Every structure is written in structure tokens, then in C-alpha cells.
Amino acid sequence: DVKVTQSSRYLVKRTGEKVFLECVQDMDHENMFWYRQDPGLGLRLIYFSYDVKMKEKGDIPEGYSVSREKKERFSLILESASTNQTSMYLCASSLWGRGQFFGPGTRLTVL
Amino acid sequence: AQSVTQLGSHVSVSEGALVLLRCNYSSSVPPYLFWYVQYPNQGLQLLLKYTSAATLVKGINGFEAEFKKSETSFHLTKPSAHMSDAAEYFCAVSGRNSGYSTLTFGKGTMLLVSP
Numbered sequence: 171d172v173k174v175t176q177s178s179r180y181l182v183k184r185t186g187e188k189v190f191l192e193c194v195q196d197m198d199h200e201n202m203f204w205y206r207q208d209p210g211l212g213l214r215l216i217y218f219s220y221d222v223k224m225k226e227k228g229d230i231p232e233g234y235s236v237s238r239e240k241k242e243r244f245s246l247i248l249e250s251a252s253t254n255q256t257s258m259y260l261c262a263s264s265l266w267g268r269g270q271f272f273g274p275g276t277r278l279t280v281l
Numbered sequence: 282a283q284s285v286t287q288l289g290s291h292v293s294v295s296e297g298a299l300v301l302l303r304c305n306y307s308s309s310v311p312p313y314l315f316w317y318v319q320y321p322n323q324g325l326q327l328l329l330k331y332t333s334a335a336t337l338v339k340g341i342n343g344f345e346a347e348f349k350k351s352e353t354s355f356h357l358t359k360p361s362a363h364m365s366d367a368a369e370y371f372c373a374v375s376g377r378n379s380g381y382s383t384l385t386f387g388k389g390t391m392l393l394v395s396p
Contacts, residue, residue: 201382210290210388212371212386212387212388213325213386215383218382220382228383260324260325262325264382266382267313267332267382269315269327269330270325270327270384271327272317272324272325272326273324274323274324275322275323277322
């Protein structure tokens with residue numbers, strides 16, 4: 171089975187802090203994705219990556235950046251966390267033309 | 282551009298009753314379509330997918346969905362609901378213009394199952 175792991179299940183940070191969310195997949199998938207999930211809004215794509223060192227903006231990239239130095243790892247960075255970035259963050263990976271496999275999520279609270 | 286509309290943010294059924302969750306899509310190219318389930322405090326799990334083969338797709342946990350091009354629909358059904366089916370369900374569409382890689386999700390439908 172595909173396994174996608176995220177570094178933390180719950181995270182509490184303060185406004186202005188730099189925040190790193192890590193995601194690792196173990197099935198050699200080319201594609202990796204970061205979403206945020208908010209009640210009533212569903213899942214919204216922040217960034218995705220087709221290959222190492224490649225990144226593409228999703229629907230809501232403002233306030234976020236990403237890094238993919240190795241194929242199995244995709245990091246989401248909040249340069250200066252704000253309270254409106256309090257959310258559930260979900261990482262996913264996939265092969266071309268296949269469904270995405272999701273990690274368990276990180277619930278981030280910014281105080 | 283592609284989009285997904287899920288009718289009903291909440292659906293309530295009794296245990297043993299038919300489950301029907303509605304999904305309509307909009308896509309300018311032949312789509313791939315997916316249903317995911319999310320249990321509380323967990324990530325999303327793939328239930329089933331349509332990728333231009335058979336229009337009736339069977340998934341895990343007794344769920345199935347039928348792709349109807351004329352109605353631009355991909356409704357999810359299960360003949361008999363179990364208490365364990367209570368969760369949030371998401372429909373998603375992917376198109377050739379993204380290499381069938383990125384997904385556009387609906388806003389989700391919460392399924393409530395009563396005894």
C-alpha cells in the first residue's frame with residue numbers, strides 16, 4: 171500500500187513564525203500536492219510538484235512556498251505564519267493519471 | 282476549466298437504507314472522476330475512480346458510481362448503509378489539460394447514519 175506520512179498531526183505556532191510542514195511518500199510517485207481544508211470550502215490546492223525541484227502554483231499559493239529536493243519529500247513553508255493560515259493541511263502523491271493518495275493531515279493552529 | 286458540484290452538504294439516512302450522494306461535474310475535456318471518503322481527523326481515502334473504461338465503477342466498502350456523460354453526473358450509491366459509513370465524502374474531477382494529475386474537489390457531503 172502507498173504510504174504518505176506527514177511530520178506532525180497537530181501543530182501550534184505563533185504569528186510571524188516560520189513554519190515547515192513535511193510530507194514523505196514511499197511509492198516513487200512523480201507528483202506531490204499540498205492542500206488546505208477548511209469547513210464549507212472543501213480542499214483547495216496550494217502548490218504541487220511534478221518532479222524534483224519543480225513546483226507549480228495551485229489555487230491559493232499566497233503566503234506559502236514549497237521545496238522538493240528529493241522525489242519522496244515535499245515540504246510546505248509558511249514564511250511568516252498568520253492567524254488566517256490556521257487550517258488542516260493535507261499532503262498527497264500520485265502517479266500520472268491515477269488517483270491521489272493522501273496523508274493523515276496536519277492540523278495547524280496559529281495564535 | 283473544470284468544476285464539481287455536490288448537491289447537499291449533509292445527507293441523513295437510516296441504517297440499511299439506500300445511500301445516494303450526488304455529484305455533477307463540468308469539464309471541457311473527457312474527465313477522470315473520483316470519490317473520496319474522509320473519517321474524522323483523518324486524511325482522504327480513495328473509494329473509486331472512473332478513467333474512461335466501464336461507466337459503472339465499483340469501489341471499496343460496497344460503494345459504486347455510474348458515469349453519465351449526458352447528465353454530466355457521477356453519483357455515489359450504496360444499497361444498504363452501515364453505521365460505519367458515516368463520514369464526509371468528496372467528489373473530484375481531473376482533466377487531460379492537467380495530464381490527469383491535478384484534482385478539483387467538490388465541497389463535500391457529510392453522510393449521517395442513524396440506527
